[in-house]
Amino acid sequence: MATLAIQPRPYRDFLTPALHSRFTDASLYTLFLCYLIAVWMGEWNDYLWSWFPLGPAGMRTLLLFIPSLLIYVLRVAQWHTGQRNTMSPSETFGKYTLRKATFATIVFYAASAWFYGEIYIYSRTPKARLLYTEPGKLHERIKLNERPVYLRCLFISLAVIQAIIHLWKDYDRIEIPVMKPKKERKEETSAATPPPRSTNPRQVLAEKVQTMATTAGTIALGTFFIGSVFYFIGLRQLIWKWHYWFARHLIALGKNSKPTGLPPFMSLALMFLSQGTLLALLWQFTNTAFNLYITQEPLKKAKPITSDSKDPNGSLLNGLKSKKADVKAIAFWELALITESFEDRRKTIYGELERKKAPTFKQVTDICLHEIKEINRRINQAMDPKYRHEDGDGKKVSPAPISLVPQISQPLRNGQIAGPVIVPETRMQKIESATSQIARAHSSPQNAQNAQARKYLKQGQEKFNQGAQQAESIWVVYSNKFASSPFGRPFRSCIRRTANGVINGTPYSRQSLIFNAITTLANLTVASLKEDEFGQFNTEVPEMVRVFTAAIKKIEEYMQGLQVPWTDVDCLARPEAERKKIPEVDVVVDALKAGLERILGAFNEFLGPMGMTRAEIQEAKKLVARSTVPEIQEVRR
Numbered sequence: 356m357a358t359l360a361i362q363p364r365p366y367r368d369f370l371t372p373a374l375h376s377r378f379t380d381a382s383l384y385t386l387f388l389c390y391l392i393a394v395w396m397g398e399w400n401d402y403l404w405s406w407f408p409l410g411p412a413g414m415r416t417l418l419l420f421i422p423s424l425l426i427y428v429l430r431v432a433q434w435h436t437g438q439r440n441t442m443s444p445s446e447t448f449g450k451y452t453l454r455k456a457t458f459a460t461i462v463f464y465a466a467s468a469w470f471y472g473e474i475y476i477y478s479r480t481p482k483a484r485l486l487y488t489e490p491g492k493l494h495e496r497i498k499l500n501e502r503p504v505y506l507r508c509l510f511i512s513l514a515v516i517q518a519i520i521h522l523w524k525d526y527d528r529i530e531i532p533v534m535k536p537k538k539e540r541k542e543e544t545s546a547a548t549p550p551p552r553s554t555n556p557r558q559v560l561a562e563k564v565q566t567m568a569t570t571a572g573t574i575a576l577g578t579f580f581i582g583s584v585f586y587f588i589g590l591r592q593l594i595w596k597w598h599y600w601f602a603r604h605l606i607a608l609g610k611n612s613k614p615t616g617l618p619p620f621m622s623l624a625l626m627f628l629s630q631g632t633l634l635a636l637l638w639q640f641t642n643t644a645f646n647l648y649i650t651q652e653p654l655k656k657a658k659p660i661t662s663d664s665k666d667p668n669g670s671l672l673n674g675l676k677s678k679k680a681d682v683k684a685i686a687f688w689e690l691a692l693i694t695e696s697f698e699d700r701r702k703t704i705y706g707e708l709e710r711k712k713a714p715t716f717k718q719v720t721d722i723c724l725h726e727i728k729e730i731n732r733r734i735n736q737a738m739d740p741k742y743r744h745e746d747g748d749g750k751k752v753s754p755a756p757i758s759l760v761p762q763i764s765q766p767l768r769n770g771q772i773a774g775p776v777i778v779p780e781t782r783m784q785k786i787e788s789a790t791s792q793i794a795r796a797h798s799s800p801q802n803a804q805n806a807q808a809r810k811y812l813k814q815g816q817e818k819f820n821q822g823a824q825q826a827e828s829i830w831v832v833y834s835n836k837f838a839s840s841p842f843g844r845p846f847r848s849c850i851r852r853t854a855n856g857v858i859n860g861t862p863y864s865r866q867s868l869i870f871n872a873i874t875t876l877a878n879l880t881v882a883s884l885k886e887d888e889f890g891q892f893n894t895e896v897p898e899m900v901r902v903f904t905a906a907i908k909k910i911e912e913y914m915q916g917l918q919v920p921w922t923d924v925d926c927l928a929r930p931e932a933e934r935k936k937i938p939e940v941d942v943v944v945d946a947l948k949a950g951l952e953r954i955l956g957a958f959n960e961f962l963g964p965m966g967m968t969r970a971e972i973q974e975a976k977k978l979v980a981r982s983t984v985p986e987i988q989e990v991r992r
Contacts, residue, residue: 363669366677366686369660377648384560388640389419392633396478418474422467426641429463433527436684437864440856444845461518468514471634472507499602501615502623504594509627512582516574517638526642529649531684533870534691536877536950556647563643571635575628653689668703668715675722684867691871694878705887720895723872727906730858734913737857848920855939858910870946877950881957896958897967903951904975910944952979
């Protein structure tokens, strides 16, 4: 039993150096691409200095690395884990369009494109006709050159289009790999299982270069046409006016001047198409390299990154309790790797019983179960907006009672209120009362008018109902047509988005945390039969079974009651039996069943003596009787 008296270091002390190391590796490959672009950009008039790294090519390489470095800085500042979860494309647009991060993305790409364009323009010889001014003939005054102005506008247009693609496809998303619990686990040996090997990022980059080049060429070609249209239709005069006003303070120019023209235009177009493709390729390469290296396993020298800490599990617990979702996601990933592949480290989780607040296994179990319980909480809130979850003390949080003025009288009666009536006593009085009532009912002069009015009122009500039904049917027809059209697509409510947001969380999916939490609990439960020397971990097993069972039942109940919105035309076009098959939800249910199956397989015969009733055990077994593993499909947000 280990006595832990030292203060564990924060998890970021180990995560940050690991991310820096990966950033350096990604930068080296990006620098090599910058060197190739620098050689292509230079003048091939000397066999040695056109490629020698210590010459002009090396200087251009360092300068060209600055545009890619700006994108790296942008990615480091804005990366997040998990996909965006919103109810409709219009909600995504409204929620993410006016953020500071959106404007920062456009600014960083514009700065990157501008700097790249300046490097290219000042690397050209006078033959390219990209100088600031044109001397003209001897008898002519110096004129401003419009060709570099047009080229710079195209580079900025390329930056805006690339920024839109960046935001639309959510390049800031980092997909943390999930570890699914194994349904069948072979008997473990005493030797630690080697950790799974990651795909070599260098190999992946080499395989994707051709695809990235094709994408870059397409973006550059589209930018050339779109940017040229906007330039000649509306921006040319405005840009030239400001450019000429600024240049007059530097050069002796006339008071007024019109744009000087772009001939020869074909050479200028080829310049942008070649360099715009290379710039877009540099951006694509930078984003891909960043994604590949950031998603490498949290290992250092084939060991978990917290292994260098004096209190490894304490530092890991700090990461699991982090308020930053990105740090927490990586900490959960490391925990799942430890329970799956590092036996020596896994044993320490069972053995640290004197840790502050609670033993290590207890804290790990509670944190993982909390992620699963959050699924139930989100479902309860979706099904009942008045639902109040329990606080840390196990008490339900409910709204404060409202103080009302004490009631001092009886409430008013509803319906007809009649005055005092004299009750008949003798037989003649009773006959007289009955006769008078019949006479008042059938002999009143207003009866005929009232009957005629009721007839007209009934006919008007019927016509009103018919008109309302016709108006409703017309509204349904046109609203369905609008929802089915491309114009209505951004406003469609989708059952897939709704279910995914409720089960996996918003604003970003927590699916990686859920999967890694399930895998961790299943691995710890199975391994505890051999590795828990003090026999304390088994006290957590009944709670695990109950939480897993409740989560599976809650998800299935929610999916059964979930209705397909009338705007979800894609889902309504499918067969009714397939409308509620949501891949992102099905994989969570399957993971819960697989984890529960492993827990039941390890502690099946011990659950009764541990306090679980026969009904609870049978219910859990029925839930894991069938299981499916659908593939997750990409959802464009």
